[in-house]
Amino acid sequence: xxxxxxxxxxxxxxxxxxxxxxxxxxxxxxxxxxxxxxxxxxxxxxxxxxxxxxxxxxxxxxxxxxxxxxxxxxxxxxxxxxxxxxxxxxxxxxxxxxxxxxxxxxxxxxxxxxxxxxxxxxxxxxxxxxxxxxxxxxxxxxxxxxxxxxxxxxxxxxxxxxxxxxxxxxxxxxxxxxxxxxxxxxxxxxxxxxxxxxxxxxxxxxxxxxxxxxxxxxxxxxxxxxxxxxxxxxxxxxxxxxxxxxxxxxxxxxxxxxxxxxxxxxxxxxxxxxxxxxxxxxxxxxxxxxxxxxxxxxxxxxxxxxxxxxxxxxxxxxxxxxxxxxxxxxxxxxxxxxxxxxxxxxxxxxxxxxxxxxxxxxxxxxxxxxxxxxxxxxxxxxxxxxxxxx
Numbered sequence: 233x234x235x236x237x238x239x240x241x242x243x244x245x246x247x248x249x250x251x252x253x254x255x256x257x258x259x260x261x262x263x264x265x266x267x268x269x270x271x272x273x274x275x276x277x278x279x280x281x282x283x284x285x286x287x288x289x290x291x292x293x294x295x296x297x298x299x300x301x302x303x304x305x306x307x308x309x310x311x312x313x314x315x316x317x318x319x320x321x322x323x324x325x326x327x328x329x330x331x332x333x334x335x336x337x338x339x340x341x342x343x344x345x346x347x348x349x350x351x352x353x354x355x356x357x358x359x360x361x362x363x364x365x366x367x368x369x370x371x372x373x374x375x376x377x378x379x380x381x382x383x384x385x386x387x388x389x390x391x392x393x394x395x396x397x398x399x400x401x402x403x404x405x406x407x408x409x410x411x412x413x414x415x416x417x418x419x420x421x422x423x424x425x426x427x428x429x430x431x432x433x434x435x436x437x438x439x440x441x442x443x444x445x446x447x448x449x450x451x452x453x454x455x456x457x458x459x460x461x462x463x464x465x466x467x468x469x470x471x472x473x474x475x476x477x478x479x480x481x482x483x484x485x486x487x488x489x490x491x492x493x494x495x496x497x498x499x500x501x502x503x504x505x506x507x508x509x510x511x512x513x514x515x516x517x518x519x520x521x522x523x524x525x526x527x528x529x530x531x532x533x534x535x536x537x538x539x540x541x542x543x544x545x546x547x548x549x550x551x552x553x554x555x556x557x558x559x560x561x562x563x564x565x566x567x568x569x570x571x572x573x574x575x576x577x578x579x580x581x582x583x584x585x586x587x588x589x590x591x592x593x594x595x596x597x598x599x600x601x602x603x604x605x606x607x608x609x610x611x612x613x614x615x616x617x618x619x620x621x622x
Contacts, residue, residue, distance in 0.1 A: 233518045246261045249525055250553055256521065263517030264598065265568065266559025270510030271594050272569035277588070278503035280582040281488050284423035287583070289351075291420065296469065298329075298452025298484045303490035307425040309334050311448035316477050322450065323468050325460035330359050331449035335427065342393045342405040342414065344383075350386070351426040354437025359528040359603045361453065369433060374433045383412045385421040385426025387581045407440055413463075424499070452477075453509045470492045511565040511601050518557060518605035523549060545606045547610045551599075554606030558599045565598075566591060 251256045288306065298320065300310035317329040333354035335506055338347045355361040357371040366381075373379055384394050392405045394417060403513045438446055445608045456465055462481055480488060494500040571584050577584045 233297055235262055236465060244552065247552065247556055249549075251576040253525075260517065260521040260557055261561045261564065263521075264514055264557055265563075265565035267510045267514030267517065267601070268562055268565025268594055269569050269572070270513065271507050271597060272565065272590070273572060274503050274506030274510060275590055275593065276569070276573060276576075276584045276586075278500070278507075279582045281493055281499065281503065281581045282423060283570055285425060285493060286486045286489050287420050287423070288351075288429070289482070289489060290599065291364055292332075292453060293361055294453035294455045295457065295482060296454035296456075296466050297480045297482070298454065298469075298473070299450075299485075301476065301478050302431055303450075303478070304496065306334065307336070308425040308492075312452075312477060314447045314449050317452050319473060320454055320469055323472055325457050325465045325468075327455045327457045328359065328453075329455075330356055330453045331434070331439075332361065332451040332453060333434055334442065334443070334450040335437075335441055339407045339430075339442065340405050340595060341388060341390070342403045343391070344389050348388055348427050349521045351382075351429040352435045352437060352440060352546055352569070353431050355428060355431075357433045357524040359533065362431075364418050364420070366416070366546065370418075374431065374436065376413075376415070378410065378412045378439065379415050380430045380432040380436065381416045382411055382416050382430055383420050383422075384417040385419045385581050387422035390429055414439075421583065424493070424582075449541070511597055512600065513515065513603040515605050518554065518602050519608055521557070521618045522605055522609035523552060525553065532607060540586070551603065551606045554602040555599065558595075558602035561602075562595050562598050565594075 250260075276539075284427065285306065298312070298316060300312045302310040303566055314331055315330055320326055320329040335352055336349060337352055339350050341348055349540075357375050360368045360371065362368065370381055374381060382393075382397070384390075391412070396403055397414060397417055405414070406412070418431065420429055432440075440443055454465075454469070456462065466479050466481050469477075496581070501562075573584045573586050576582065
């Protein structure tokens with residue numbers, strides 16, 4: 233124990249060596265901060281990818297979801313027969329089974345008159361479908377012909393139109409040569425698949441998409457009676473409905489969306505690759521700094537060996553430098569990333585926020601990359617031979 237305390241009280245050689253060459257030290261911290269910013273941004277974009285594309289999933293009021301086996305995610309939904317909903321109602325424990333229509337279309341921005349891509353959702357307005365108070369309070373409005381609700385958090389220039397709707401004045405625009413009226417707003421947000429979304433009744437949806445058969449739906453929403461187990465009812469529905477319907481719990485439905493973006497698209501791989509590249513950049517930068525420092529002080533390290541100091545002591549000096557750079561380099565990287573998150577969120581309306589878990593994750597990665605660099609650099613210290621130096 234006494235020996236351990238004495239080691240803690242030793243002269244902080246690592247800090248003294250780093251602080252002596254201030255310009256080199258600042259360059260090293262800048263490099264680590266840059267690597268941290270890369271990792272923060274890639275991890276943030278990756279999380280925003282999953283969160284933005286599953287916000288609608290989380291807001292739907294249903295315990296079990298029915299989809300076509302050909303459906304890959306919300307952007308690629310195949311239709312199936314409404315008869316399957318009636319069959320689902322035969323299963324004990326099922327309270328209701330409602331259908332939802334989902335499709336994409338280009339609409340004319342009511343403010344700029346430019347065309348943009350939006351997700352259109354149609355459902356039965358007599359049955360509240362979303363855990364969104366703004367939507368549920370305006371269900372009577374979307375029963376009117378050619379009337380929709382608009383996502384106030386959509387990406388694009390909609391400030392004037394949103395202000396007008398907030399004042400109780402409806403806004404009109406055009407979809408597929410059909411004039412529609414926006415009478416209300418809700419908030420979900422943009423995603424990687426659409427700039428925004430519209431909600432309307434199932435009848436209005438069919439007016440916008442006349443080629444869609446009324447008996448064909450994109451998503452089945454099953455609500456259960458109190459006291460019934462979700463997984464048990466889901467297993468029963470799987471055997472009752474057959475192989476032409478895919479039965480998913482809420483968690484499985486959200487996971488289906490995440491898996492699609494992670495495994496079946498290039499963008500999910502790109503974000504993961506970006507994190508790895510940021511990590512490697514940090515390793516290289518820190519190694520270059522530590523390696524240069526070790527070469528500069530090689531004679532001093534050899535002198536320590538000649539005086540009887542063991543390799544473990546000298547290695548501790550190098551690792552001390554690595555940890556100091558990891559801690560101090562993380563601070564500006566965190567600060568810059570925090571600001572970039574805010575700028576990106578304002579520009580794209582994507583859910584890009586700094587979280588404690590992500591900060592800890594990047595700090596751990598920073599410590600790891602500095603320790604790896606230190607471990608590589610210490611090989612030169614171990615090879616230092618006093619006989620060769622003098």
